Amino acid sequence: MEPLRTSSDNRPAKLIIEEVSKSFVASRAVVHALDNISLTVPEGEFLCLIGPSGCGKSTLLDIIAGLTKPDAGRVLADGKVVRGPGQQRLVMFQESALFPWLDAFGNVMFGLKLRPDLTNHERRKIADYYLELVGLEKFKHAHVHELSGGMKQRVALARALAPDPQVLLMDEPFAALDALTRDQLYSDIQRIWMESRKTIVFVTHNVREAVCLGDRVILMSPSPGRIAQVFDIPLPRPRDINSPDLAGYAYEIAAALKGTLEGAAYE
Numbered sequence: 001m002e003p004l005r006t007s008s009d010n011r012p013a014k015l016i017i018e019e020v021s022k023s024f025v026a027s028r029a030v031v032h033a034l035d036n037i038s039l040t041v042p043e044g045e046f047l048c049l050i051g052p053s054g055c056g057k058s059t060l061l062d063i064i065a066g067l068t069k070p071d072a073g074r075v076l077a078d079g080k081v082v083r084g085p086g087q088q089r090l091v092m093f094q095e096s097a098l099f100p101w102l103d104a105f106g107n108v109m110f111g112l113k114l115r116p117d118l119t120n121h122e123r124r125k126i127a128d129y130y131l132e133l134v135g136l137e138k139f140k141h142a143h144v145h146e147l148s149g150g151m152k153q154r155v156a157l158a159r160a161l162a163p164d165p166q167v168l169l170m171d172e173p174f175a176a177l178d179a180l181t182r183d184q185l186y187s188d189i190q191r192i193w194m195e196s197r198k199t200i201v202f203v204t205h206n207v208r209e210a211v212c213l214g215d216r217v218i219l220m221s222p223s224p225g226r227i228a229q230v231f232d233i234p235l236p237r238p239r240d241i242n243s244p245d246l247a248g249y250a251y252e253i254a255a256a257l258k259g260t261l262e263g264a265a266y267e
């Protein structure tokens with residue numbers, strides 16, 4: 001099949017989100033979490049979703065993952081309609097959700113259960129490779145309670161990367177970490193993304209984080225959740241979150257973010 005092309009460049013479209021809407025009934029009120037969202041994500045793009053609390057970022061990520069069904073519209077991954085979770089689209093959450101009874105290696109091996117095509121020997125080699133990639137080879141046999149918050153997120157990242165998904169969906173993965181640990185992870189995730197060229201959809205509240213990581217930043221507005229604005233971030237990589245180059249973009253997006261709160265049509 002001829003790959004679907006995006007309009008903005010010549011890369012094939014990895015994800016197409018077509019007119020997706022989703023409502024929830026909460027305390028007898030209807031919440032319009034997403035209203036008619038359409039978005040195309042080219043292969044290899046690092047896309048950041050930003051917006052105020054409750055604007056539907058996580059709901060959109062869950063719909064892309066196939067964990068939540070939209071009320072209307074659909075998501076296509078490689079041109080095929082997403083009807084449920086798949087090993088090509090893996091999610092990494094804010095809390096690492098590691099298995100506390102397994103060590104770092106065991107947790108990464110667990111992720112590789114998604115690859116029954118591999119022998120146990122191959123899985124072990126892959127787990128070693130990804131633990132090294134995230135800088136944790138020396139902590140291979142450390143148990144979860146022995147790891148810092150940043151190390152746990154590194155293990156979670158290795159676990160998500162090891163089955164080699166084409167799309168990585170990240171829901172505020174660094175939000176619970178201290179600033180220094182986060183800065184290190186910004187470099188690491190950029191390095192890993194530049195080497196692997198995965199398609200990444202990354203949800204964040206943090207404007208500088210979005211500018212540091214994203215090729216594009218999608219600003220969402222709440223009530224109902226809609227795409228308010230799209231920002232291209234053409235800065236060279238790797239980017240340093242503390243560099244002054246980022247500041248202009250961050251300022252512009254922060255101002256627009258403030259505008260989405262003031263302009264939200266609360267229902």
Ligand SMILES: Nc1ncnc2c1ncn2[C@@H]1O[C@H](COP(=O)(O)OP(=O)(O)OP(=O)(O)O)[C@@H](O)[C@H]1O
Pocket residue numbers: 024025026031032033051052053054055056057058059060205
């Ligand atoms: N399972 C659910 N049942 C009822 N309401 C829900 C459910 N999931 C999400 N919502 C509501 O839908 C809206 C969007 O939620 P969502 O978690 O997607 O927003 P968000 O932008 O990710 O928020 P945050 O930044 O605070 O994580 C919110 O009003 C939320 O309360």
